[in-house]
Amino acid sequence: MSEKKYVLFIVEGKSDRTFYGEYFNDLISKNNLDLDIKVTGGDILPKKVDDPVNLIKDAFYEELGKTKLKETDFVKIIQICDTDGSYFSEEQFLVDDRKEYYDKTYLYSPNGNPKIYVRDQESKDHLINNKWKPKYENQGILSKLKYIRTSNGKNIPYQIFYVSLFLEHLLKNDPLIDPRDKRDCIENYLDYNDIDSFIELLKLKKNSDIYSESWEIIQQKKGDYTSSSNLNILVDELQNGLI
Numbered sequence: 001m002s003e004k005k006y007v008l009f010i011v012e013g014k015s016d017r018t019f020y021g022e023y024f025n026d027l028i029s030k031n032n033l034d035l036d037i038k039v040t041g042g043d044i045l046p047k048k049v050d051d052p053v054n055l056i057k058d059a060f061y062e063e064l065g066k067t068k069l070k071e072t073d074f075v076k077i078i079q080i081c082d083t084d085g086s087y088f089s090e091e092q093f094l095v096d097d098r099k100e101y102y103d104k105t106y107l108y109s110p111n112g113n114p115k116i117y118v119r120d121q122e123s124k125d126h127l128i129n130n131k132w133k134p135k136y137e138n139q140g141i142l143s144k145l146k147y148i149r150t151s152n153g154k155n156i157p158y159q160i161f162y163v164s165l166f167l168e169h170l171l172k173n174d175p176l177i178d179p180r181d182k183r184d185c186i187e188n189y190l191d192y193n194d195i196d197s198f199i200e201l202l203k204l205k206k207n208s209d210i211y212s213e214s215w216e217i218i219q220q221k222k223g224d225y226t227s228s229s230n231l232n233i234l235v236d237e238l239q240n241g242l243i
Helices: 014-030 053-067 121-142 165-173 179-192 195-205 211-221 231-239
Strands: 005-011 035-041 072-083 092-096 104-106 116-118 145-147 155-162
Touching: 005 014, 005 053, 014 035, 014 165, 014 179, 014 195, 014 231, 035 053, 035 116, 053 121, 053 145, 072 121, 092 121, 116 121, 121 155, 155 211, 155 231, 165 179, 165 195, 195 231
Parallel strands: 005 035, 005 072, 072 155, 092 116
Antiparallel strands: 104 116, 145 155
16 A cells, blocks of 8 residues: 555646646655645536536546555545636627637636627537536535545545636636637746746635635636636645645
8 A cells, every 4th residue: 555645636638737836845855745746637527417416426436447546545636617607697699690719618708798699509509518517516616625435435525726717817817818828838938937937826816715606706707818716725734745
């Protein structure tokens, strides 16, 4: 059995795995914490399920299957999600078939005018009902969850954190970034910003220092283009040895 304590990070994509893996490894090293992390990717929150807790359990056991680690080796499960359009009201979705969507099914409107354009009514209905409404509901349930109960009866502490519409929106404060530029945006940030710079960014983008309040605020704001995150709370917990 491993003597180390592990934290599992569940993030949304390959670039996210690289980004969060690097910064949180640096943060753990910087604070001399007796922890190691595992990062797994998967945009699981838009799935329609009876109980989103099962999505977290599936991700956890999938990661266990890739390693020789045991359930008891993990002291926390942390999920980091984009909010996408999950907090936008239906009235903020506009059908417009004159725009160039290329390989996307939707487009964010220019800054200062928080709306989402879709090609047709079918695309609108699918995006709302099959992706972002389920994501909204799952986020609401999981943001109140404190533990994941494993098959052997162990309660592993769990928290979910958000990062704006998507990670690049947090970094550049631009919801209109070209999808083809997203990888370069993340790589450039990693190249020129150390862990201290990342921590300062999170302080600037925070909504609250209180976990429950940070989720209440993002819900009250509904759909807007404010670049924000509650990862500052996770950083504080790590720096104060609360994990």
